[in-house]
Amino acid sequence: MAISSAAKMAPVVITLVTDGARCLLARQSSFPKGLYSALAGFCDIGESVEEAVQREVAEEVGLEVESLQYSASQHWPFPNSSLMIACHATVKPGQTEIQVNLRELEAAAWFSLDEVAAALMRKGSFTQQQSDALPLVLPPKLAIAHHMIKKWVETQTSSLPA
Numbered sequence: 001m002a003i004s005s006a007a008k009m010a011p012v013v014i015t016l017v018t019d020g021a022r023c024l025l026a027r028q029s030s031f032p033k034g035l036y037s038a039l040a041g042f043c044d045i046g047e048s049v050e051e052a053v054q055r056e057v058a059e060e061v062g063l064e065v066e067s068l069q070y071s072a073s074q075h076w077p078f079p080n081s082s083l084m085i086a087c088h089a090t091v092k093p094g095q096t097e098i099q100v101n102l103r104e105l106e107a108a109a110w111f112s113l114d115e116v117a118a119a120l121m122r123k124g125s126f127t128q129q130q131s132d133a134l135p136l137v138l139p140p141k142l143a144i145a146h147h148m149i150k151k152w153v154e155t156q157t158s159s160l161p162a
């Protein structure tokens, strides 16, 4: 089926926040069990990408973005067409206390490099999660969130002392 040239896609910022050592991942109650992802949110009319990132991070987890860097973009067809704009953001190391906005998220937490790297290596599917102590599950490869998390792990790993 041809897509109408009048069809619109909405810009969405998706942000992987780090404090330099850990990355911040969050989940909504609608996510499969154990799944955590980067913070996502629709851009408001009149906002720049930078403003949308700062607003979303503040609204969802109560943190102030110190610096941010554009990473990549992706067309995301679910549930309606969005343009995912991926950014990596840092907060000040001393200002990392998360205040989860429970109207938008079920949970948010800092994860260490080891935890995230182990989750990337794991080959489990969502349906295999049966115990209460769920291992961290990351978004699938088709999602830009997966690639942002992978890039963060690679960058952190390459900066470790030999």
Ligand SMILES: NC(=O)C1=CN([C@@H]2O[C@H](COP(=O)(O)OP(=O)(O)OC[C@H]3O[C@@H](n4cnc5c(N)ncnc54)[C@H](OP(=O)(O)O)[C@@H]3O)[C@@H](O)[C@H]2O)C=CC1
Binding pocket: 010, 012, 014, 037, 038, 040, 041, 042, 074, 076, 078, 079, 080, 082, 084, 139, 142, 143, 144, 145, 146
């Ligand atoms: N590719 C990836 O890696 C990822 C993609 N995503 C995608 O990012 C998008 C945003 O994520 P998230 O904020 O969690 O989304 P949600 O679906 O939770 O939507 C959040 C709010 O945005 C409103 N909304 C829905 N559509 C639009 C629109 N076109 N413009 C403005 N506001 C809208 C909704 O209101 P209402 O209920 O009234 O419609 C809802 O209150 C989703 O489409 C999600 O699928 C998210 C994470 C990872």
